[in-house]
Amino acid sequence: MPVTDVITDTENLTMTVIADLAAPVERVWEVYSDPRQLERFWGPPGWPATFTSWDQTVGGRADYTMHGPRGEKAAGTWEFLEIDRPRGFAVIDAFADDDGHPDPDLPSMRMTFTFEQTAEGTRMVNTSHFASAEALEQLIAMGAIEGTTMAMSQMDAVLQDLRDYAQGKGTQVTLLDDVHVRITRLVEGPRELVWRAHNEPDLMKQWLLGPDGWEMTEVAVASEVGQSYRTSWAPVGDTEGEPFGFEGEALLIDAPRRSVQTERMIGMPVETLNDLNLYEEDGATLITLYIEYPDKETRDMILATGMAEGMETSYARLERELLAV
Structure with missing residues (x-):
């Protein structure tokens, strides 16, 4: 810093x-x-x-x-x-x-x-x-x-320059303090399309899948502040794992720049605050996600699940499947 x-x-x-x-x-x-x-x-x-x-x-x-x-x-x-x-x-x-x-x-x-x-x-x-x-x-x-x-x-x-700062670095995780984390990823594509990819179910199902071998089985988007959303995934074919999902509420929507949502794994009480920000420069978009955890132990536990690696796989798919078209 x-x-x-x-x-x-x-x-x-x-x-x-x-x-x-x-x-x-x-x-x-x-x-x-x-x-x-x-x-x-x-x-x-x-x-x-x-x-x-x-x-x-x-x-x-x-x-x-x-x-x-x-x-x-x-x-x-x-x-x-x-x-x-x-x-x-x-x-x-x-x-x-x-x-x-x-x-x-x-x-x-x-x-x-x-x-x-x-x-x-x-x-x-x-x-x-x-x-x-x-x-x-x-x-x-x-x-x-x-x-x-x-x-x-x-x-x-x-x-x-935005590309000098982030191009080729993949998904970067920065610990800001005990409960706040910043995640950044530069993608080659306009902000408007990146926003749509985060908010339109048909587009979300094409890239927001994490590791290969999973499919998105449920998408209910919150399009207005106060609405709830719900997303679920399940393994495909011989992929090992149990179905899971997330739900929460929209707290702020400022399209196509920023959205803030609460997030809970379905069936679990732990809640995070996810603050998504998109900034475009010269045709590239920097995705910045600020996450607020309830405590340091929860932060470390979730980061240890391989969350960042799964996000990188999804972002690479976003560039390959949607932004390069």
């Missing part, structure tokens, strides 16, 4: 995040100056940001909203204080209410970003200055350190 250190200084009322990025200063400046690129990593996994206004001039303002996996929203605003292209900038960062006004019940801070060239790329130093020790402690208690670290873990995919 890019973050190499997080330093809290209760005497000087600051929190400093240091990240080493494998990109030149000019490229780092670019992603912090383009709201479409910035919103790919500003919110932590499961809470992507959408910038609704952007005026990166001294005295200008940017407004954004982060959307949680269960429909939650958290709004924020930046007021630009200093701009030193491409070496850095400073803003007043504040939580905002539904009307975009700073929320007086939540801490605001002056944030400075500096980008310094290194032998490997760029060192980013982000320092937040607080008005009081209580404000600093409140933000830390809200999970700012963990959230910032996980948000920055998304930057590599933004800084690099």
